[in-house]
Amino acid sequence: MRPQAKPAALLSAGVAVARCDARAGWLFLLLRVYRSWDFPKGMVEPAEDPFAAAVREVREESTIADLEFPFGQDFVETGPYGRNKVARYYLGVTRTAQVTLPVVPELGKPEHHEWRWVDFEQAAGMVSPRVLPVVEWAQQRLDTERCSG
Numbered sequence: 001m002r003p004q005a006k007p008a009a010l011l012s013a014g015v016a017v018a019r020c021d022a023r024a025g026w027l028f029l030l031l032r033v034y035r036s037w038d039f040p041k042g043m044v045e046p047a048e049d050p051f052a053a054a055v056r057e058v059r060e061e062s063t064i065a066d067l068e069f070p071f072g073q074d075f076v077e078t079g080p081y082g083r084n085k086v087a088r089y090y091l092g093v094t095r096t097a098q099v100t101l102p103v104v105p106e107l108g109k110p111e112h113h114e115w116r117w118v119d120f121e122q123a124a125g126m127v128s129p130r131v132l133p134v135v136e137w138a139q140q141r142l143d144t145e146r147c148s149g
Contacts, residue, residue, distance in 0.1 A: 010085040013054035014041020015092040016138035017064060019117060020147040027117040028135065029099065030126060031061060034113070037126040039134070040064075041087055050075075054090050061111060063100040067092040070145055076137045078130050089134045091141050 016039045017029040030037045042057040044050050051073050058064050071091050078087045097117070101110035118126065120139045127135055 009080050010083065011044045011050060012041050012085055012087040013044050013050040013057065014039045014087060014089050015054050015058045015067065016089050016134055017058060017062070017067070018091065018093050018138065018142055019095065019097065020093070021097075021117070022148075024119055025147050026139070026142045027119055028123045028138065029062065029064075029094075030116050030118055030123060031101075031112040032114040032116075033111065036128060037116075037123075038128075038131055039089060041089065050088055051090060054088070055092075058092065060102070062115065063102060064094050064096045066094050066096055068094070071141050074141075076134055078134065081130055087130075087134075089138075091138050093145075 019027050019029070021027050029039065031040055040058040040061040041054070042061070044053040055067060058067060069090060069092050073090060075088050075090045077089070080086055099115045101112050101115060103109055104111050116122075120135065123135045124132060
């Protein structure tokens with residue numbers, strides 16, 4: 001009898017969104033749904049490029065449309081969670097400070113309950129252990145990029 005292969009992981013894609021603040025330095029955008037804080041992300045649609053999906057999800061969840069990717073399309077992924085889902089995160093930079101949580105027509109309300117711009121220490125204390133390595137990866141990359149807000 002052959003062992004059954006595990007089903008392929010579902011891929012979610014998002015962006016660790018950062019913004020340079022003249023006083024505070026690099027800040028991360030975190031979105032809250034119930035008690036969980038995370039970066040904007042969502043499922044990659046069939047035949048959709050994961051990078052394009054990540055950019056789309058940021059726009060859909062926060063209305064941020066001016067992302068730049070100084071580190072290209074490098075990414076980090078979480079281990080499998082939930083129903084064999086893997087989350088892939090890219091690192092993007094924005095100049096947009098004001099975030100809007102738009103209403104999702106199918107839900108009749110925003111997908112998230114709250115948003116915050118937070119520094120590394122705050123982000124590290126807010127996210128789950130699954131997302132913490134993403135915050136650390138993004139901060140290490142940003143440490144090499146000058147923040148001159």
